[in-house]
Amino acid sequence: MQAFEYVRAQSTEQAVALLAEAGDQVRVLAGGTDLLPQLKEGRRKVALVVDIKFIPELNELCYDPDEGLWLGAAVPCYRIYSHPVVARAYPGLIDAASLIGGVQIQGRASLGGNLCNASPAADSIPALIVHSAVARIAGPTGRRAVPVEAFCTGPGRTVLGPGELLVALHLPPPRPGFGAAYLRFIPRNEMDIAVAGAGASVQLDDRGETIVAARVALGAVAPTPLYVQEAGAALVGRPVAEAAAAFAAAAELARAAAQPINDMRGTVAQRKHLSAVLTRRALERALARSQESLRGTAR
Amino acid sequence: MIAHKNQTLVRARINGEEVAFFCEPRQTLLEVLRDTLGLTGVKEGCGNGNCGACNVIMDGVLVNSCLVLAVEAEGRSITTVEGLAGPDGLHPLQQSFLEHAALQCGVCTPGFLVAAKALLDHNPHPTEHEVRYWLAGNLCRCTGYDKIVRAVLDAAEKMTA
Ligand SMILES: Cc1cc2nc3c(=O)[nH]c(=O)nc-3n(C[C@H](O)[C@H](O)[C@H](O)COP(=O)(O)OP(=O)(O)OC[C@H]3O[C@@H](n4cnc5c(N)ncnc54)[C@H](O)[C@@H]3O)c2cc1C
Ligand code: FES
Ligand code: FES
Numbered sequence: 001m002q003a004f005e006y007v008r009a010q011s012t013e014q015a016v017a018l019l020a021e022a023g024d025q026v027r028v029l030a031g032g033t034d035l036l037p038q039l040k041e042g043r044r045k046v047a048l049v050v051d052i053k054f055i056p057e058l059n060e061l062c063y064d065p066d067e068g069l070w071l072g073a074a075v076p077c078y079r080i081y082s083h084p085v086v087a088r089a090y091p092g093l094i095d096a097a098s099l100i101g102g103v104q105i106q107g108r109a110s111l112g113g114n115l116c117n118a119s120p121a122a123d124s125i126p127a128l129i130v131h132s133a134v135a136r137i138a139g140p141t142g143r144r145a146v147p148v149e150a151f152c153t154g155p156g157r158t159v160l161g162p163g164e165l166l167v168a169l170h171l172p173p174p175r176p177g178f179g180a181a182y183l184r185f186i187p188r189n190e191m192d193i194a195v196a197g198a199g200a201s202v203q204l205d206d207r208g209e210t211i212v213a214a215r216v217a218l219g220a221v222a223p224t225p226l227y228v229q230e231a232g233a234a235l236v237g238r239p240v241a242e243a244a245a246a247f248a249a250a251a252e253l254a255r256a257a258a259q260p261i262n263d264m265r266g267t268v269a270q271r272k273h274l275s276a277v278l279t280r281r282a283l284e285r286a287l288a289r290s291q292e293s294l295r296g297t298a299r
Numbered sequence: 300m301i302a303h304k305n306q307t308l309v310r311a312r313i314n315g316e317e318v319a320f321f322c323e324p325r326q327t328l329l330e331v332l333r334d335t336l337g338l339t340g341v342k343e344g345c346g347n348g349n350c351g352a353c354n355v356i357m358d359g360v361l362v363n364s365c366l367v368l369a370v371e372a373e374g375r376s377i378t379t380v381e382g383l384a385g386p387d388g389l390h391p392l393q394q395s396f397l398e399h400a401a402l403q404c405g406v407c408t409p410g411f412l413v414a415a416k417a418l419l420d421h422n423p424h425p426t427e428h429e430v431r432y433w434l435a436g437n438l439c440r441c442t443g444y445d446k447i448v449r450a451v452l453d454a455a456e457k458m459t460a
Contacts (some may be wrong), residue, residue: 003305006324006370029368036327036366037347049324051371078360102436104351104414107360108367190435191349 001040008051012058012138012167015050020140020163022048028165029053030074031108033101034117057167058112063089068173071133073112073166078103080111090171091289092180092199096127099184102191112166118152118224125152125225126199126217127182130286133171139164149217149227176296177204179289181282184219185274194220195266198254198278202286204240208294211235211243214286216250216279221258221271228257231279240287247283254279311372313338314382322369329353331369332379340380340409344438351437354410354417355379361417363436380409383416392416395454396447403441411437415451423459427452 006029009015019026025047029035038044052058058074063086071080077097081087087094093111100109100123114124115135128148135146140163148169152158160166184197197219203212216231231253238246260271306321313336322331329346332338332355344350346365353364356378383390392415395401402408411434418425418433425433430451431444439447 001325001327003323003325006307006368008373032366032368032371033348036368039325040346049368053371076360101348102351103417103433104354104361104363104436105348107357107362190432 001036002042002045004039004046005048006051007048008054010054012055012165015052015055015165016138016140016163018048018050019165023162026050028116030110030113030116031076031105033105033109034113034119052165060168061086065173069169069171071111071169071171073116073168074110075112077106077109077111081106089174090131090180092127092130092182092201092286093124093171095182096124096199099123099190111169115148115151115169116158116160116166118154118156118158120155120223120225121194121197121220122225123182123184123194123197123219126197126219127180128169128171129217129225129227130180130182130199130201130215131171132201132215133169135166136168136170137164138167143167145170149225152224154223174293175203177206177208177290177294178202179286179291179293181285181289183278183282183285185278193265196220196258196260196271196274196278198275198282200279200282200286202235202283202290204287204290204294206294208291209240211238211240211246214250214283216254216283218254218258218275218279220265221260221275223259226257226259228254228279231257235283240291243283243287247280247287250283251276251280307370309370309373311374312376314378320369324368324370326369327365328355328367328369328372328377329364331372332364332377338379338381342406342409344406344410349436349438350407350410351414351434352407352410354413354437356413356417356420359420361414378413378416380412383412390416391458392419392451392454395450395457399446399450399453401442401446401450407437407439407441411439411447415454418451419455419458423455425452425455 058072060072062070080097180201182199184194186192214232214235216228218226231250255276258275342352344352
């Protein structure tokens with residue numbers, strides 16, 4: 001690997017100051033599961049690596065039924081799915097966190113890193129979008145918040161400016177009648193990059209009869225993870241009794257929104273097809289979970 | 300941490316022993332374990348997180364040492380395959396791998412053993428399904444996996460008997 005300096009940052013302020021000072025020759029290190037392979041292959045040139053794992057607020061995993069979830073940017077996947085309350089409240093997030101790599105990767109990989117690496121196929125991003133997650137950012141001029149659907153601007157590119165650091169992801173608390181799911185298609189059972197992925201969330205009214213809100217997001221079918229607002233909007237006000245027809249229509253909107261490419265993992269036609277099928281299945285699973293949440297049972 | 304001509308002094312607990320070593324920030328934990336500390340049981344297969352041959356347990360968590368910087372080991376506790384056997388001989392997993400012929404060339408074996416130990420440490424009674432999913436990040440080009448899975452299940456049974 002190329003030579004660089006390493007600093008273990010102790011606070012967000014220190015990390016931001018180091019990032020601002022070093023310009024484009026600096027990279028943040030969370031779990032390193034994207035960064036280290038990139039450094040080894042020489043795909044990134046760095047003079048300084050700033051390890052953010054030891055900054056307390058970036059390592060916090062904190063759930064409050066009124067405030068929602070504060071997910072520190074450096075918290076590794078295994079801590080997310082090992083947390084029983086979080087696992088129950090954010091099922092779509094758990095779907096994604098438990099299929100990133102194998103256990104060895106999940107021991108290190110953070111969702112902050114998954115988001116900041118900004119791969120079009122990143123598994124956690126559609127899941128974060130359907131959970132209405134907001135990215136909390138710290139920079140030289142202060143703090144700001146950006147919805148996750150607006151965070152990635154292109155393959156490997158994000159809204160983060162010079163000196164800016166992702167501090168945490170904030171997810172609103174789920175109300176009764178909320179459910180979410182994330183599904184991806186890969187040729188094997190584990191350890192592969194999504195050919196296509198879909199996340200969905202459904203909010204039912206208190207009686208479980210009507211869909212009052214829904215969100216759909218796709219992965220690996222556009223230059224960035226894709227929030228398909230129109231697919232969710234089409235479900236608002238639809239009775240649960242007509243869910244099958246409503247989901248089929250939403251799936252068609254997802255197919256239309258997908259702008260995939262042909263590559264070694266899949267073709268345009270296959271990815272368009274998968275966008276529709278995975279959207280329908282993710283909606284079905286999200287609905288089942290929202291009904292379970294109304295019955296007060298665990299997922 | 301003390302820096303010294305691009306070299307950083309790192310103190311860690313490796314297989315239960317306090318160890319201090321110098322390394323460069325660009326060196327992986329895998330490199331230092333093998334080349335500086337002589338723990339050559341840790342293998343390099345792919346160097347990019349896909350094969351699991353380099354698996355070690357760091358503060359109770361299974362990781363790929365090829366994707367950890369050696370400087371990150373400061374203050375951490377690390378178990379390699381060399382730390383499995385006790386004074387009385389092989390670890391039950393190692394014994395079980397031998398009895399089930401769960402290895403051929405053996406290059407993947409230390410990674411599988413360490414991964415299996417991490418599994419049994421937190422789930423002493425795994426199902427076959429759980430074993431297979433847990434070991435999905437470890438590649439073996441020789442055995443076809445089945446004997447490895449049997450060996451882990453059998454060791455689990457013996458260890459909890
Ligand atoms: C074998 C293997 C399998 C994988 N499987 C999957 C998979 O199934 N699905 C999937 O989506 N991904 C997968 N990945 C990719 C990777 O594991 C994930 O993207 C992971 O979530 C990255 O997190 P990390 O903490 O390791 O990030 P790092 O590698 O530490 O960082 C990733 C990038 O984000 C930047 N960064 C990190 N944190 C911040 C921050 N707080 N602020 C600003 N910038 C930051 C870093 O500088 C770097 O450029 C796999 C990788 C490997 C090696
Ligand atoms: S050498 Fe580390 S995973 Fe292959
Ligand atoms: S025994 Fe040869 S790779 Fe597993």
